[in-house]
Amino acid sequence: xxxxxxxxxxxxVLAFVVGFGSAVAQEVRVPDEExxxxxxxxxxxxxxxxxxxxRYVVGDTxxxxxxxxxxxxxxxxxxNYRPLDNVPDTDEVLELLAGLGTEGATRQQAQMLLEAAxxxxxxxPFSPSNINVMTYAYGVLGDAEQERVSADRFRKILATIExxxxxxxxxxxxxxxxxxxxxxxxxxxxxxxxxxTVRSTKVEYVQVQRGGRNAKGFYFxxxxxxxKRPEMIPEREKSNWMINGMPLNKRR
Numbered sequence: 001x002x003x004x005x006x007x008x009x010x011x012x013v014l015a016f017v018v019g020f021g022s023a024v025a026q027e028v029r030v031p032d033e034e035x036x037x038x039x040x041x042x043x044x045x046x047x048x049x050x051x052x053x054x055r056y057v058v059g060d061t062x063x064x065x066x067x068x069x070x071x072x073x074x075x076x077x078x079x080n081y082r083p084l085d086n087v088p089d090t091d092e093v094l095e096l097l098a099g100l101g102t103e104g105a106t107r108q109q110a111q112m113l114l115e116a117a118x119x120x121x122x123x124x125p126f127s128p129s130n131i132n133v134m135t136y137a138y139g140v141l142g143d144a145e146q147e148r149v150s151a152d153r154f155r156k157i158l159a160t161i162e163x164x165x166x167x168x169x170x171x172x173x174x175x176x177x178x179x180x181x182x183x184x185x186x187x188x189x190x191x192x193x194x195x196x197t198v199r200s201t202k203v204e205y206v207q208v209q210r211g212g213r214n215a216k217g218f219y220f221x222x223x224x225x226x227x228k229r230p231e232m233i234p235e236r237e238k239s240n241w242m243i244n245g246m247p248l249n250k251r252r
Contacts, residue, residue, distance in 0.1 A: 029163050031073040031175050040074035049074050056125070059149035068160045072126055076177060076224040080123075083178045083225045089119040093133055110140035126157050126177065128184035158185055165221070173203050173219035182206060182220050191215065 040049035047070040093116045114137040120130045135150035164175040195207040202223040208215050
């Protein structure tokens with residue numbers, strides 16, 4: 001029997017909310033820009049970015065929390081990172097979702113969803129909501145292995161954001177690459193955004209509700225969305241071999 005899309009989302013959300021306490025309890029790793037840039041550009045580093053991205057794209061579930069830290073925040077230095085650009089394929093994903101019946105997607109609809117979500121991933125490879133859609137589509141299509149890979153990505157991306165700060169104080173915000181990632185994180189915790197207030201040039205406070213009642217909000221650092229300047233970003237070495245537009249240089 002085909003799994004209901006809404007039921008599937010609830011399962012994913014519940015699984016992540018259960019794990020949230022442990023994510024908050026772990027040591028906070030605030031992104032250090034000099035450290036991230038140095039290690040992701042160094043071909044002799046285990047966090048050399050093209051190789052990290054290659055492992056991510058092919059679905060390597062052995063990537064650790066530390067790997068994801070450099071993978072997520074290292075993307076801010078990639079030429080493909082354009083957080084203020086529109087992602088047209090997202091509209092197609094939303095339209096396809098809106099067209100699903102109460103019983104969920106058919107195999108044909110799931111295949112269409114998957115193809116549209118893959119196009120979104122080319123522009124925003126770390127969108128939790130888009131990866132959640134891919135997980136659902138793989139489930140409908142009966143591809144258990146890729147469903148597992150996508151679910152692993154979903155959990156680890158959200159855990160990476162959560163571990164970047166407590167989010168409870170302005171001087172300890174969680175760091176995001178796109179405003180949409182804030183929405184996805186809070187939705188995964190069963191929270192509804194009711195107001196967003198910019199507190200500084202780097203931080204915003206997001207007021208939320210849980211079950212229709214106001215709850216304590218969270219602080220997020222959004223500076224990477226705006227500080228990108230072409231002259232500030234070192235060029236990565238070019239390669240003829242690419243995955244998702246990402247050069248896959250090997251160590252020398």
